[in-house]
Amino acid sequence: MGNTSYSLGKTLLKIEHVGLEYDGRPVLRDVNAEVRDITVPGRVQGQVVGFLGPSGCGKTSLFRIIAGLNAPTSGRVSVNDLDRPVRAGEVGVVSQSYPLFEHRTVLGNLMLAAKRKEKDSSAAREKVMGLLREFDLEDKFPLYPAQLSGGQRQRCAIIQQILCSEHFLLMDEPFSGLDLLMLEKTCELITKVSDMDDLNTIIVVTHDVTAACSVADHLWLMGRDSDASGHKQPGSRIVKEYNLIERDLCWQPGIITTARFTDFVREVKEEFRRL
Amino acid sequence: MNHAATVFAPNSVLNRNAIRILIATQVTLAFLLWAFSPFVLLPKPGEVLAALGDMWSQGLGAELITSFLLNLQAIALATVFSLLLAYATVMPFFRPIVALLSKLRFLSLVGLTFFFTLMAKTGHQLKLSLLVFSVSVFFVTGMADVIESIPKEKFDLARTLRMGEWRVVWEVIVLGQVDKAFDVLRQNAAIGWMMLTMVEGIVRSEGGVGTILLDQNHHFRLAAVFAIQLTILMLGLLQDYGIGMMKGLLCPYAALTLERK
Numbered sequence: 312m313g314n315t316s317y318s319l320g321k322t323l324l325k326i327e328h329v330g331l332e333y334d335g336r337p338v339l340r341d342v343n344a345e346v347r348d349i350t351v352p353g354r355v356q357g358q359v360v361g362f363l364g365p366s367g368c369g370k371t372s373l374f375r376i377i378a379g380l381n382a383p384t385s386g387r388v389s390v391n392d393l394d395r396p397v398r399a400g401e402v403g404v405v406s407q408s409y410p411l412f413e414h415r416t417v418l419g420n421l422m423l424a425a426k427r428k429e430k431d432s433s434a435a436r437e438k439v440m441g442l443l444r445e446f447d448l449e450d451k452f453p454l455y456p457a458q459l460s461g462g463q464r465q466r467c468a469i470i471q472q473i474l475c476s477e478h479f480l481l482m483d484e485p486f487s488g489l490d491l492l493m494l495e496k497t498c499e500l501i502t503k504v505s506d507m508d509d510l511n512t513i514i515v516v517t518h519d520v521t522a523a524c525s526v527a528d529h530l531w532l533m534g535r536d537s538d539a540s541g542h543k544q545p546g547s548r549i550v551k552e553y554n555l556i557e558r559d560l561c562w563q564p565g566i567i568t569t570a571r572f573t574d575f576v577r578e579v580k581e582e583f584r585r586l
Numbered sequence: 587m588n589h590a591a592t593v594f595a596p597n598s599v600l601n602r603n604a605i606r607i608l609i610a611t612q613v614t615l616a617f618l619l620w621a622f623s624p625f626v627l628l629p630k631p632g633e634v635l636a637a638l639g640d641m642w643s644q645g646l647g648a649e650l651i652t653s654f655l656l657n658l659q660a661i662a663l664a665t666v667f668s669l670l671l672a673y674a675t676v677m678p679f680f681r682p683i684v685a686l687l688s689k690l691r692f693l694s695l696v697g698l699t700f701f702f703t704l705m706a707k708t709g710h711q712l713k714l715s716l717l718v719f720s721v722s723v724f725f726v727t728g729m730a731d732v733i734e735s736i737p738k739e740k741f742d743l744a745r746t747l748r749m750g751e752w753r754v755v756w757e758v759i760v761l762g763q764v765d766k767a768f769d770v771l772r773q774n775a776a777i778g779w780m781m782l783t784m785v786e787g788i789v790r791s792e793g794g795v796g797t798i799l800l801d802q803n804h805h806f807r808l809a810a811v812f813a814i815q816l817t818i819l820m821l822g823l824l825q826d827y828g829i830g831m832m833k834g835l836l837c838p839y840a841a842l843t844l845e846r847k
Contacts, residue, residue: 380742400748410743413839414762423757427748457842475747 315562320348321392323358323512324377324402324479328386330546331372337546338369339376339383344531344549346512349556356562357505358512361523363579364533365586368547373533374483374516378404390479400427402479402514403472407487409464411456417443417467418452424474442470446500462493469504478510485515486522494522501526520583521567524576528561529554532579534586551582629809638813646798646817653782653794654821656710660717661778665771668722672729676755684730691723695781699788709791716788720781721774728770732763765840768833772826779822 324346331339346360364370375381377388379399387396411420418439425435443449446466456464465485472480485497505513517523523530532551535543555561558575566572592598593608600608621631629637638646671687674680695716702719706712736758744754786796795814802810833840 378742378746380745399745402746404742404746406739406742408739410739412740412743412757412762414764414837424747455839455842457839472746 315351315556315559317349317351317356317556320350322347323510324388324390324514325392326373326377326386326388329373329376329383329388330385331369331376331381332384338372340546340548342373342386342533342547342549344552346514346529348510349528350509351562355506355509357508357510358529359501359505359515359527359561360512360529360531361515361517361527362531362533363517363520363523363583364547365583366518368533368535368586370516370518370533371483374404374481377514378402378481380404391477400475401477402481403476404481404483405465405468405472405485406483407485409461409468411464411468411471413456415455416452417448417454417456417459420456420467421452421471421474424471427475438474439470442473446470462496465497466500469500473504473507478508479512479514480504481514481516483516484518486517486519498522498526520579521576524555524560524572524579525567528556530579532582532586534583550586553579627808629812633809634812634816637807637809638817641798641810641813646795646814649793649795649798650817650821652792653786653796656713656717656786656792656794657775657778657782660714660721660782661771661775663714664718664721664725664774664778667718668725668729668774669767671722671726672733673755673759675730675733676759684726687723688727688730690719691727695720695784696788709789713785713789713792713794716785717778717781720785721778724777725770725774728773729767732766732770733759736763765833765837768829768837768840772829772833775825775829776822779818779825783818 322345324344326342326344329339329342330337344360344362346358349356349358362370362373372381376383377397379388379397379401382396389395390397390401411417412423415423418436421439421443422432422435425439426432429435429438440449440452443452446469448463448466448470451459451463451467456467459467469480482501485501486494489497501513501515505511513526515523515527530553531549532553533547534550535545535547536550537543553575555575558571560566560572560575592600592604617631620628671680671684675684698719699712699716702712702715706715740758740762741754744757749757782794783796783799786794787800790797795818799811799814799818802814
């Protein structure tokens with residue numbers, strides 16, 4: 312048990328027996344995971360969870376199912392204990408290329424998202440400007456997405472989804488192709504967004520073990536089973552779950568420089584290599 | 587790399603001044619080549635200018651206005667018709683219809699004249715319908731291609747922002763492709779001028795530059811033919827510039843990611 316005192320509340324996201332087949336070929340098999348509201352006395356604590364797996368293991372397929380963009384062949388994903396499958400829009404999605412509407416300015420993009428929930432234009436604008444300030448993009452509101460740097464674009468895409476979703480943010484390979492500085496900033500950003508509200512839940516889908524370990528409180532490792540002769544079986548499932556809170560490896564500044572963290576990353580990587 | 591080498595280097599980007607100099611040099615060279623060409627059948631600039639003056643005094647301006655207005659009307663109708671049809675491809679019902687219309691661009695206008703004559707009540711209507719048809723089949727092909735090539739992630743983005751499917755159509759296909767629609771319009775407005783002379787040659791009521799062009803061509807008055815062609819070219823370029831300017835004003839984001847802006 313970790314040193315930080317915490318308790319688990321209601322279920323925020325539930326993945327139940329999710330299976331997916333393309334043309335009869337299994338891609339996902341009986342994927343199960345549950346994200347519950349974490350409460351830490353005396354501070355706002357959101358949730359950051361990660362789905363790790365090698366390239367081609369069906370992470371993006373799972374990503375699209377969690378986002379409500381694709382339906383699974385079997386099982387279901389639900390949010391906030393609702394007795395129905397998740398719908399597109401309930402989970403904010405930030406994909407690898409940080410898509411934005413190129414024909415709208417930053418403000419236009421964000422207002423479009425804000426007005427999906429807030430019908431009053433001035434209140435929506437106030438909320439947008441507040442988030443722009445929070446994410447150091449205040450002076451960028453009249454620019455078009457093509458005029459933003461990669462990092463600014465990423466933040467803008469995150470704000471857009473925060474404005475529209477119900478506390479969920481699903482990020483596809485957020486660490487891919489980033490230099491060390493940008494990687495650290497992205498990790499900080501993920502932590503910052505999760506800690507903006509107790510119910511905020513960031514779901515990271517990635518193959519970057521170290522970065523995922525540095526931000527997540529829970530990790531699920533996805534992969535394919537091998538048969539007796541060592542051949543990979545079709546269809547990925549969750550092969551291992553890691554609770555970083557129990558291991559006292561999260562919510563601590565500088566944890567990534569400790570030997571415990573390095574050992575943990577090594578352990579996950581070893582498991583990863585076997586997949 | 588020196589300037590001379592730069593203009594022949596692949597993917598070189600020149601500054602505005604260098605582009606101006608390059609264009610001025612090429613236009614001057616083309617003019618000199620024309621003026622001093624040994625090809626005797628080619629009318630000289632002076633002859634073309636004189637023919638233009640003659641025709642202008644004989645009412646070329648009025649014919650030009652007739653043709654311009656007809657073309658404008660045809661382009662406007664073809665644009666509305668084609669955009670509506672292309673946008674309708676979001677519904678599977680309309681996809682085969684649009685695909686079929688797109689295939690009709692291989693048909694000859696001459697072969698369709700009889701069919702359109704039966705439907706039209708006046709010469710103007712006949713010319714207009716022929717032009718709208720011939721521009722639309724190209725326009726709808728271009729625009730349907732634009733819509734088909736929109737990446738999936740744009741639709742996903744709209745859906746994750748809780749847009750219903752009609753709102754997705756509006757945001758991603760209509761608003762999101764306005765800049766591309768201008769490009770398609772620009773191409774097809776030029777096709778309109780190309781078709782116009784043919785249509786005015788087939789249907790000679792109301793006159794128009796196409797009728798004059800065919801008459802002068804028939805009598806082998808090459809200086810006059812050149813003069814009309816140059817006039818049409820100037821008008822076409824002006825129209826092209828106008829559409830380009832409108833695109834720049836309404837879609838300032840379109841050029842932001844271009845290398846050669």
